[in-house]
Amino acid sequence: MIMDSLLSILFFLLTLSSLNPSFASQPSYQDHCGSIVPESTPNENTHNSSPFDDHQRGYFTGGDSIIDGGTSLNQYFDLQPMYIRATKFSDLFNVEATVSLTSSISYYWNSSHGDSLRYERKRRYRRNHVYFKLEGFWSESSGKACMVGKGNGYSKTGKHLNLDAVFKLDKVFSASNITSLVNGSLESLSSPKDESYFEPISVVMFPKANYKYTLNSTEVTNEFSSGSDAMKGGLSLSSLSFCSRPLSRAIRRLPLEFSPECNSSKNCTPFSENSGPLPFLVSLKGIECSISNNKHRLRILVRFLNTSNYWISQSFNPKTMLVGEGWWDEKKNMLCVVACHIIESSLAGTHVGDCSIRLRLRFPSTWSINSTSSIVGQIWSNKSTNDSGYFKKITFRNEDDGSVGIQATKYEYSLLDRAKKSCPAPKPVKNKEKRYPDANSYDMRFDMAVRESNKRVAWGYSSPLAVGGEISTIDQISSSITVDSTFDQNVSSSIVESPEVVLHSGGLFNISYKISLWPNSTSNDKNSLLNHSSGSVRISAEGIYDSGEGSLCMIGCRDLHLNSLTPTAHSVDCEIVVKFQLPPLDERSGIYIKGSIESTRKKSDSLYFKPLELSSAAFYTEAAEKLVWRMDMETIMVLISTTLASVFVGLQLYHVKRHPNVLPLLSLVMMAMLTLGYMIPLVLNFEALIAQNPNNKNFVFGNVVWLEVNEIAVRLITMVAFLLQFRLLQLTWSSRKSDESNKGLWIAERKATCVTLALYAAGLLIALLLKLKKDGDAVPVITPLNQHHSSWENIKSYGGLVLDGFLLPQIILNLFSNMRGNVLSCSFYFGTTFVRLLPHAYDLYRTHNYARVDSGSYFYADPSADFYSTAWDIVIPLGGVLLAIIIYLQQRFGAHCILPQRFKGSKVYEKVPVVAESEAEVETANL
Template sequence: MDPLLSVIVFLFTFLSIKFACSASELSYNNHCNSFVSYSTPSNKRVNTFPLGDTHNGYFQGGKKITGLGNGETWSQFSFYLQPRRIQTTEASHLFKLEGLVSFRSTLAWNFTYVQSRSHRSRRIRHGSDLVTSFKLEGFWSESSGKVCMVGRGTYFSEKGESIGLEAVFKLNNVFSSSNISSMVIGKLESLSSENDKSYFEPISVFMFPKEAYKYTLDSTEADKECSSGIDAEQGLSLDSNSLSFCSYSISRAIAMLPLEYSDECNSPKNCTPIDGSSGQLPTLMSLKAIQCSHSQKHTMRVLLEFSNNSYYYYGMNQEKNPQNILVGEGWWNKKSNVLCVVACHIKGISSSVDGTRVDDCSVRLRLRFPSTWSIKNTSSIVGEIWSNKTANEQGYFKRIKFRNDEARLVVVGHGLEYEYSQLEIANKSCHNQKPVEGQGKSYPEAYSYDMRFDMSVRESRKRVAWGYSAPLFVADKFYDLGMPMFSDSVSSFSDQVPPPDIHNNNTGSLFNISYKISLTPLSLSGIDDKNSFFSNKSFESVKLTAEGIYDAQGGTLCMVGCREVSSKNAINTYSLDCEIMVNFQFPPLGTTNGRRIRGSIESTRKKSDPLYFKPLDLSASTNYVISLRRNAWRMDMEVIIALISTTLACVFVGLQLYHVKRNPDVLPFISIMMMSILTFGYMIPLVLNLEALLSQNPNNKNIVYGFVGWLEVNEIAVRLTTMKGRASASIYAGGYYNREPSSWENFKSYGGLVMDGFLLPQIILNIFSNIKRAQILSCSFYIGTTFVRVLPHAYDLYRAHNYAEVDNFAYLYADPDTDFYSTAWDIVIPLGGILFTIIVYLQQRFDALCVMPQRFKGSFAYDKVPAETELEGEVQTTNM
């Protein structure tokens, strides 16, 4: 069940207890008795309703209910039944029902393209869903297959007004058993008058029953049709214990399958299994398993949905067109390792579901998992759709192929192999390369996490795209994209032995390797050069496959590549251009000077060739595992330093409080400005840290540092200790604290700089007060606090010299967002802090004016008042 709907169902049930009573107040006899007669329920409860506890279907209508579409499109709805509320009645064929019907539609859609470590850019939906629910009570007739229920619901208008709804819900064809032709149809109608604001237009619904289903389309003839044809090769055998097209990994892999048409298919006529009245051929198909059974041939019930919108299959678009949906049965042929499907059309669908039926089961589908990959075929799923009709019959269409190149979405079975065919060309290219400088250094192992990376793509010195690159096979071993990042078997240390079954090419450092590369243009604007790699391309990624040789001793990777080139005649069909060279140079392991992975993609064709393209320059950051481990150790060290420095800050504040307690006469001479700087400097981050601590999302794990589990615990400890230290400073400030607005968070760096100079206000106050040998501040406080402020800058110099740059989120101490950190600032700020400490020491050791030039000392001098004035006090005179 959808988690969102589960929560809504719970809240609706909990908060709408009154509906349980109000539903019964509606007269069942007035609205339902002629459809399903009333019968007095008994106390006996059963669970025999054929639709199950939760059932999804499709609805159309309800135009006047905000958010439920325009009344013309079909969307998904859900029917929830309370199993403990199914009761027998005095009539043996009648059962009392209580349930919840929820209609879900989308209010707003906003999409954002996200660049991620995947083969294509992801388009993320930001929006909200509207769910209108009805609590219903009624009866089901087992003999007639009819259901009638009455009840109430609620929805919120665009103005936020809650409006109550009254409705009657009627269903047909709800029988105890079902097959491919069974279809539950019905209607939800408003009981309000058309002039009432709670009135809504009728909502038509249809569902495919799940319970007590009988498979009928698996025949010898259909099995024979599936075992022959253009794509009749043997596929991978899957473990019978794990075979389930309803499982997440396989269901996601078959949820978006690009369709490839023959050259003569330029229009829907005789080229598509669905109604082509729109004038466009669908480019994508979704194979959705709605029910799986492991008995006998591992049968399954499926929906085939066709569309031109790739986001339709990720649940981002709830609108459906039943004319684009086929329902069918499938079974796994263990002999040929192929999934066979017989699919049927949904006929008679219109604004009214009366007369809707499943008919014309002439569509065939075959799907397999290829057992052998190559540079020209790296599809994890291939298959085809065809009709068993002749070309002269209505409903006939030409064969359509489909495939899925997303290898990571499929659970790869045993026996998958890769055939290298371009190694000879790659060998010649590798031998022509210049020797790599810096021999003796260590480079990434062939089978390691370091071999996959994101990259920036430049064409003619202009950044035009971003990309992702990852191995498919190393020698004859599949490169597991889901392997643990820091397991011993994938270590990047050069002294580790490669995993078993990896055979070297010639020597101990040469490896046969194949790659999958995906390049996504940043923008289509400006790509009008016919020789551009991205000319005449859509926003979708351009895919390349490559194979060649990796030299682990020199960090060089040279390969022959093949890219997909769109066919001018066929729709969604590609040819391959394999006259491409792909080269990468990896920097040594342990690189700390910002060196990057450098590479290129070049066409070996002549410039006059239509398929020639300008060279691409590639670069990628080196997030080597060994570097990540060093950075993990650095983060551990930062945790320790942060704990120590924060604890010391608490101690130094406590010593100053003790000093003031012992010498209360110095309290008026302590700078309020200095106390305010320390207070605000500690309290603002205190509030921000508390917010971050309470709002941490456990699901937001970073792929790089998520493995250091106890770092999160230590970070919390740092936050708590820091909060403790800042609270001590707040106690010291007493009543001088005023909480600053949260917008000051944008000025954290300037706040850190001000805190570095916290002694300056005290120095100025000392001068104007002209103190003489007065210990206003304890030495431990001003020297110790200065040390705490100087230490991050000293550490930043050490960190910059010894560690590669990482993202700001990885800084647990001396965060550049909280102060000014650079080589210059790391020298200037400590020198300034030490200078202020020396000045305070001299002022308290001698007098406040000892640090002033001689010509200014007279301006702050004290004059003795003559005795005849009979005033014994002192008056300060200045020349200001």
């Protein structure tokens, strides 16, 4: 027994060691690294002046058999030292570290489906990362380091691999400067025929620890004082760092602008060997940022990209990269950078040299219609024109102002006189009771639908850049609300955070706007504003806003350098007139912003473009405040009406308990219809509750806890109403089934069902045709919540209409069965009719007090769940009351009392008690 136990334990340990490489024997350091760095016994004390940073990042190439590469967006490795211990030799140190290789790849799935697709994704994900745990020694005097260890990876077929490797580094010194690069290789210790063998991996990284800045000499500093741009005002850096967000993100993609005579990279970029197309972007990445003696310093990697997408071509390519030192000049408020070429013979032989390139960057303190960028800068060479490596000065500027974190403090107008001449003079205010948005309010920004020649061609966005001489903060607030999808405040608090609305009876404001248009597709029309290939149109505009009339008229300037494949020097077309007409704040219907963008040039001019029509649904802050109140009120009304409906169904149950003989005479169609009316919302709400994404909340309503609590209460009460109605349906069906002797009621039920369904089918066809015609005549606009009507909503609306006339199946059954008697209690058919028709009365009130919004904000009288309009709100209640009156007359005077004399029947169905408390159906002559 003991021997069996020992054998089992031994077998378990052997199995575990085969699965976990950490139990397997480590590769011999002496065999693979002894000739590079000698081995020694480490001491207990830890070395403090490490040449490695806590997290050292670099680039790698190779290793395709264990990590996917080639089309990767990023190929980098991380070196993270765990321990660095001293030895008995003063310049020799024991190092334990982890090395991870990562490759971020863009995948395209065309042929894989189902299980194979999931397997392929899993396999690809596994091959994006390889991890090694290594141990070895570093020689401070020679700058060499060598480590051996084991790692984990996956083959191209997805098989798990245990990897033995040796990691060699060169030029690892405890002190470094701009010319220092650490080169190395990661090599497999397996046989080339072994499945765990991988190709040698070359690595390069920029050292961080103990770095010394040496390039900011007085002579070099004077080079940044020349040029007109150096004399312009700029903002201070304050406490921001180029290595931290949001500034680090803003400098990752800065569009370039070249001299007009540049049409290729020759003499126009820092890379003389490359004569291909001009790069599109420059990307600045801080390798390391520090503050010493209150002076900002950084090491920076400069990358030139031939695409507008920053996330493409991020692998290590020395032919398009520079590395440099930078410092922030407090006097001139600008970043000064001395950049050097990365010279590559091979990745292992990469070094830094030729530090003749200069870069400066500043944050303009003043914006104008020709310059609204929050970051501008230049790149140039300090070489003379005839020297090799000289290139013409390059300008760059950012496009996205909201993500920088720094913006100008004032705005200078230059085209107001032209705007006053091009725009009509303000008219006297005719109706002083109408109120329009204040120029400083959040309501002045909006999305737009763009039409050209009556065709939807693009969508756009417009936001105030400045009001008066002050820079607007509206767009920064809206950006923070849009990006933060997880904020947990109610609608009221989100409104409070926006600028306070100050209402004016009238007044003129100088205003500046920024407008962006994104086409749905590229146009081939040469006279179209959207016929370029850059994907967007950017217009800066300034003019007059009349807050008494809600009219906005401006002169616009569009960037022309975006229209060309060659990013030439910044140029604009300012022969553009932009107009908007805003609706009043208290408008009840048609709350749409209308606008236009027109060129004032002649049609023969190459810069002329066809007029564009703009439209947007205005969703004002004041309307949002009313919307919150309306939503709360509607939720309470739902609770009250559903509770009343439950009470009325309960009274009907009490009625049939007292008079069980009326149960077979109830319409099964009516009972089933009312039951489904409660069941379907419960099912849909349950599915929505499961499928909802808590991070996908609309920024207008936020995550409103109070509304969610009310929704739960509504579901509970609806569940009670459903159960009561289902019980009534069950009793009706049971009573009908237990009375098989009376075939006449079943025949009458079938006839009534056929007639009812025929009427419903005809009504549905007519309703769908009317809806389709109405939707076809509607003009598409951008709605605040991007809601779109569908055929399902049309069917839901008709379903609501059917429920409004829930008494129709009972009336038809009464006619075929010639019933007389109180089948339905008065409280049930009049009460339920009142509950069904109350939403239409409320909709009449809502139409005259609230603006109608296409959104999911309707908790009561939802337009997508019934027919709501002024006409329907009158016709449907009248029809419902008429049906209730007919039921009353039928139950009092007989089912045929509503028919002419010649159509009246001769038989009446009713239930009467007999001896021994049994029930039987009898036929009596109709007197």
